[in-house]
Amino acid sequence: MKSYLDLLKTRGVGRIMAAQLTARFPFGMLSLAFLLHIERVHDSYGAAGLVLAALSVGQAIAGPLTSRWMGVWGMRPVILLTGIAAAISMGTIAFIEMSVIGYMAVGFIGGLSTPPVQPAVRTIYPKMVNSQQLTPLFSLDASLQEIIWVIGPVVTTFVATQIGTVQAIGVALVFLVGGTAWFLASPELGRVRIPRSKRKMGTVLRKPPVLLATAVGFLLVGACAAVEAGVVATFGHGGPAAGLVLAIFSIGSLVGGLALGHIGISPWALARRMLIVFVGMALATLFLDFWWLSAMLFIAGIGLAPALAVMFSIVSASVKFSDTAEAYGWVGTGQLIGAALGSALAGFLIDAYDAPGAFWVAAAFAFLGFVVAAVFHRASPDLRGRDASPIPDTEPISTLA
Template identity: 70%
Template sequence: MGAYSTLLKSPGVARIIAAQLVARFPGGMLALAFLIHIEHITGSYGSAGLVLAATSIGQAISGPLTSRLMGRLGMRPVLIVTTAVSALAIVTIGLFDSFALWVYVVLALISGLFYPPIQPAVRTIYPKMVNSRQLTPLFSLDASAQEIIWVVGPVVTTLIATQVSPMAAILAAVVLMVGGGAWFIASPELGRVRIPRSKRKFGVVLGRPPVLLGTIVGFLLIGACSAIEAGVVSVFGEGDARAGLVLGIFSVGSLAGGLLFGTRPISQWAMARRMFIVFFGMALAAFVLDFWWLSVSLFIAGIGIAPVLAVIFATVSSSVKFSDTAEAYGWIGTGQLIGAALGSAFAGFMIDGYGSVGAFWIATGFAFFGFLVPLLGHRWHPDLRGRDASPIPDTEPVPVQPS
């Protein structure tokens, strides 16, 4: 833990982690809030899954584009516009309960297309805030800290949705999006670091094997997690707070795993080993659908989640030039969001057709392939033992502006 406390004492690190966590907190609320809200309106988990899929598809399309735009237009202008438009679309979904399903799908797509690229921005800033030896632990700390979003977010969403209304849960997420986004945008670090304009064609960075590997594994990992989320809500029903508690325990496992594995060297087998933990826990969860069994099995599955994400962030950072890092993380986000879209949609239809257990079958399948891909593709995985995770320097100086 000493390494983490030292990191947090570095200038600006604690502030930027806190600001981006608040700005990204709606990520732990909106999927569940939309699921409850749309299922309540339509009476169908399949319809709710379509709305979630539209949101994720919109984010998947925009992720690399808005990330690359930050190198052309600057981080602040892109973040301001995207936050405003996305928040407006989400508010509209929350305030009206009489639209046709296709209207909700279109609004969800717009909210996703303009979802603010906080994650690529902050992960691009990190290498300029700490020395090279601290970067891998910082990625691990970030991946672990973000689990606060998934620990508290589902619980808060479930409590607000059940005790007040689903609309109130959606509006609470918007308040955090706008308030946290304003805090992050105002952070001095966004003024000190400018992402240089990439000289490569759009999409070329995805051809780098570590970026492609991270994108595929992120797609499968988040697809599994999204299916689990839908399955847990289906097991307990939209009015039962136990769903939020189980999902919170799932995220506590991820938080614990991230801190446990955070300072360990990253070998070529690290991603596969950590994904196996996720697969094992999710496979266990499918056997018995009661509160205590799901809590224990999903805690086990969660232990691998933050460590897998930390490995993805570190291997991508070490494999691309600084000018390409934002776009690379945009593609990583796109993979994860496509996974969320398909995981939610498949799980929703399986719940309608086979009951709650169908969602757990989908999750286990995603997690199994998430283990198999890095196992077979370990040669694409950089060996970072004895190396730092800093991006490859560009051939020209990177401007650093005074705050």
């Protein structure tokens, strides 16, 4: 824990970490809020899954594009414009009732305009700490982001069930506007400039670690999206049980990230962490009662944040600084496509087989994630005792005072 406290004492680290977590907090609420809202309007989890899929596909397309644009126009202009468009789309879904196709169209536009806060902050981090601190910083970031998934579902479930689904989306909208404004005001966005990449878009995917992180992230987040839908389908809208189970899932991830964050990253690290996720999710399919699901998803969560931290670290250590934002954009795209597919498949299987269908999807995704990480473990660099900072570009990188 001392290493994490030392990180937070480093100038600017605590501030920008808090700002980016607040800016991203709505996305711990939005999927569940949309799921509850669309299901209420159209009385179908399948319809809600399609809208979430459209949202995630839009985010997936935007990931590498907006990340690359930050190297052309700067971080602040890109994040500001996308934030405004995202806020308008969220408000439209909340306050205007439409057909499923209409919701899908607005959701897709909202996904396209998701502010690229995560690629921006993960590009800034290597410029704020020394090389020995970078891997623990990624682990701390992956762990603390679970606050989003601990508090977000609880707040969403409480507001949606006690007040209304429109108000639940409205709360997420307030966090989006306030958090994005705070992040834009962070001085680090002016001190670090992402250089324009000289390579064609997509070239960074030729790096095996980037491709591995993208593929495993796709499967990991797909599993989590299916779990979220399954928990909501199991406990319904009548109380806080769904939010509490999802919060316990995220608490497991927080505990795992803090406990495993100091361990060196070997080529097998990602496979080991994915195995923990798979075991927990597979056991969760056996009984769908509150205490069993809470315990098994807590176990699954122990591998979640550590797996994400491995992905962030192997990507950082494998690409040039000018390519880091785009690389993280592709990783985010893989995760969002996984969320889209996981949500859609879970929604249809819930309609066909009730809640157990969603947990079957989650276990299958987690198992495939473990298999991919194990079979292609040689694509993951051995970072034990190594610097995880990005590869320097051949030309000077300007840092504004």
